[in-house]
Amino acid sequence: MNRILVLLTTTLLLGLRLLAHSDAEIGPNGGRIVEFSQNESLHGEVTLKDGFFHVALLDHQMKPVAIGTQVLNVAGGDRKAPQKPTVTVKDGHFVFPVLKGDEYPLVLQLRPTANAKPITARFTYDSAVCGKCKQQEWLCGCKH
Ligand SMILES: [Zn+2]
Numbered sequence: 851m852n853r854i855l856v857l858l859t860t861t862l863l864l865g866l867r868l869l870a871h872s873d874a875e876i877g878p879n880g881g882r883i884v885e886f887s888q889n890e891s892l893h894g895e896v897t898l899k900d901g902f903f904h905v906a907l908l909d910h911q912m913k914p915v916a917i918g919t920q921v922l923n924v925a926g927g928d929r930k931a932p933q934k935p936t937v938t939v940k941d942g943h944f945v946f947p948v949l950k951g952d953e954y955p956l957v958l959q960l961r962p963t964a965n966a967k968p969i970t971a972r973f974t975y976d977s978a979v980c981g982k983c984k985q986q987e988w989l990c991g992c993k994h
Contacts, residue, residue: 874973876991878912884971886960894958894971898948898986905944905958917942919963926956926975952977 875883877895886892886907892915893908905922907915917939927933927949935946949956953976959968976987983992 873993874989874991876989877906877908879906880989881906882973882989883908884958884973886958886969886971888969892960892969894960896958896973898989901948902945903948903956905946906942914942917944921961921964923959923961923968924956925959927951927954929955949975 877883877893879895879897881895881897881904884894884896884905886894891910893910893912895906895908895912897904897906903924907917907920909915922937922944923934924937924946925932925934928951933949935949937944937946939945953974955972955974958971960971961968974988978987979985980987980990980992983990985991
């Protein structure tokens, strides 16, 4: 009995995890939402403009959060030779250049202050266009 319960719970959790990973959450500015907290109190919204990724910080109500002491580090691209693009702050967003390739993982590490422990968010950039919403796959909120 207990074993069946454990199996059921595990299956449910795996199912939920798969669901959470297959659909992008889209933010108020059409960007990809990433989590920068354990309790949904801080999100990032990633948009792409003129060859640069922009990362805005949003609070639990998806309202903008000013960038102050926070530090963002980015790694990604080819898994065998990951790149670490330089991140700057511009117009209240973190900004970094796109990497080579049409599809690659991005790892975003946000520290509340330079010496604090980072919160890590990951997503896969995929420039293929969704046939349904005509957005790039990394910005597609369709349920596939
Ligand atoms: Zn779509």
